[in-house]
Amino acid sequence: MRIGVPKEIKVHEYRVGLTPGSVREFVQRGHSVLVETEAGAGIGATDQDYISAGAIIVTAEDAFSADLIVKVKEPQPEEWTRLCEEQILFTYLHLASDRKQTEGLLASGVTAIAYETITDVRGGLPLLSPMSEVAGRLSIQAAAVSLEKHSGGQGLLLGGVPGVPSGRVVVLGGGVVGTHAAKIAVGLGAEVTVLDRSLARLRELDDLFGGRVRTCYSTADALEAEAAQADALIGAVLVPGASAPKLITRELLRRMKLGSVLVDVAIDQGGCAETSRATTHANPTYVEEGVVHYCVANMPGAVPKTSTAALNNATLPVGLSLAEKGLGALADPHVAAGLNVHRGTLTSQPVGESLGIGWTAFDAGSVK
Ligand SMILES: NC(=O)C1=CN([C@@H]2O[C@H](COP(=O)(O)OP(=O)(O)OC[C@H]3O[C@@H](n4cnc5c(N)ncnc54)[C@H](O)[C@@H]3O)[C@@H](O)[C@H]2O)C=CC1
Ligand SMILES: CC(=O)C(=O)O
Ligand SMILES: [Mg+2]
Numbered sequence: 001m002r003i004g005v006p007k008e009i010k011v012h013e014y015r016v017g018l019t020p021g022s023v024r025e026f027v028q029r030g031h032s033v034l035v036e037t038e039a040g041a042g043i044g045a046t047d048q049d050y051i052s053a054g055a056i057i058v059t060a061e062d063a064f065s066a067d068l069i070v071k072v073k074e075p076q077p078e079e080w081t082r083l084c085e086e087q088i089l090f091t092y093l094h095l096a097s098d099r100k101q102t103e104g105l106l107a108s109g110v111t112a113i114a115y116e117t118i119t120d121v122r123g124g125l126p127l128l129s130p131m132s133e134v135a136g137r138l139s140i141q142a143a144a145v146s147l148e149k150h151s152g153g154q155g156l157l158l159g160g161v162p163g164v165p166s167g168r169v170v171v172l173g174g175g176v177v178g179t180h181a182a183k184i185a186v187g188l189g190a191e192v193t194v195l196d197r198s199l200a201r202l203r204e205l206d207d208l209f210g211g212r213v214r215t216c217y218s219t220a221d222a223l224e225a226e227a228a229q230a231d232a233l234i235g236a237v238l239v240p241g242a243s244a245p246k247l248i249t250r251e252l253l254r255r256m257k258l259g260s261v262l263v264d265v266a267i268d269q270g271g272c273a274e275t276s277r278a279t280t281h282a283n284p285t286y287v288e289e290g291v292v293h294y295c296v297a298n299m300p301g302a303v304p305k306t307s308t309a310a311l312n313n314a315t316l317p318v319g320l321s322l323a324e325k326g327l328g329a330l331a332d333p334h335v336a337a338g339l340n341v342h343r344g345t346l347t348s349q350p351v352g353e354s355l356g357i358g359w360t361a362f363d364a365g366s367v368k
Helices: 020-028 047-052 099-108 129-146 176-188 199-209 220-229 250-254 265-269 304-331 349-355
Strands: 002-005 032-036 056-058 068-070 088-091 111-114 168-172 191-196 214-217 232-235 261-264 285-288 291-294 339-342
Touching: 020 032, 020 047, 020 304, 032 047, 047 056, 068 304, 088 304, 099 339, 099 349, 129 176, 129 232, 129 261, 129 265, 129 291, 129 304, 168 176, 168 220, 176 191, 176 199, 176 232, 176 265, 191 199, 191 220, 199 214, 214 220, 220 250, 232 265, 261 265
Parallel strands: 002 032, 002 068, 032 056, 068 088, 088 111, 168 191, 168 232, 191 214, 232 261, 261 291
Antiparallel strands: 111 339, 285 291
């Protein structure tokens, strides 16, 4: 099969779909890999590195002419128009909060498989997890910088110093993002509370952190009480495939401290605060109701060396299966869970329900 790897064009997105090491795995199995020139510049991989791995260096147009397109971020409007019915697109999509992209992909006829909804036998999201690990860790760095006075924050050091109490971090959602945020916040010396509506998850976190993190069952009352005391609130909830529940209302935000910070990591699914709107690494924050909002939808793009390597570790096996079997790879129900759009039909129930668009479940038996 011909695999295309375009250079990412989203603002300050420096990751790339395949590392030279991954290219080598595809080439060794007899596939041709067409890499857009300079696609790896953000991770320090030169065109020559890709050529040494067996790739052919091409233009963006040629990379988009391949049978399987491997990307990182959702295609931008000028990229939708390059996609067609015979192709498979393999990338993050986050369609539940993005009607325009959904319509663009439906119109193109492409078969689009979203990294973030592929599942595994343990009920996890194995192609989302590595970027959630990165974003969770970064969320505390973002909170710490946003709390600095010149950033619009109250001027507070999260870890405090001897004789001055540390700051309070409240993490809403104790999954992968939430756990990694808690790890870094604990490492900085902050006081940390994690809220989740899964008791089983709260039990695991209690064991994992040996009492160093407070756990709290997530109700409206509990969130209100915790948010009012937070210096940094991390939005890390997920209902897989669907738009994020708006748990943080404007009213709740008004009760937060002036100069506190909301890092809404869930912004790629529309955000869990009423006041959240997506920002970019070029202009990551804004202030509403006295609270600094950090709502970057591609946080891992800031650390592309770490993120691209971590992402490839997870995407490579599925990518190789798609290259070998084409649509036949969808016979695996965990891969099929990633299918969002197929030849003009929306196949994802949560996306359909979030956007009010009709959807039809994919029938793996229909693959020719
Ligand atoms: N902005 C960015 O650059 C990035 C954003 N993300 C996003 O971060 C979000 C979280 O991802 P993960 O941690 O991997 O998900 P996860 O599925 O591991 O964890 C989500 C947690 O939220 C909890 N939850 C769901 N509804 C809740 C509610 N109403 N109240 C309290 N807890 C609730 C679940 O029980 C679960 O423990 C997702 O939207 C993901 O797409 C991930 C990576 C990068
Ligand atoms: C998960 C995601 O949207 C990202 O890594 O950019
Ligand atoms: Mg206020």
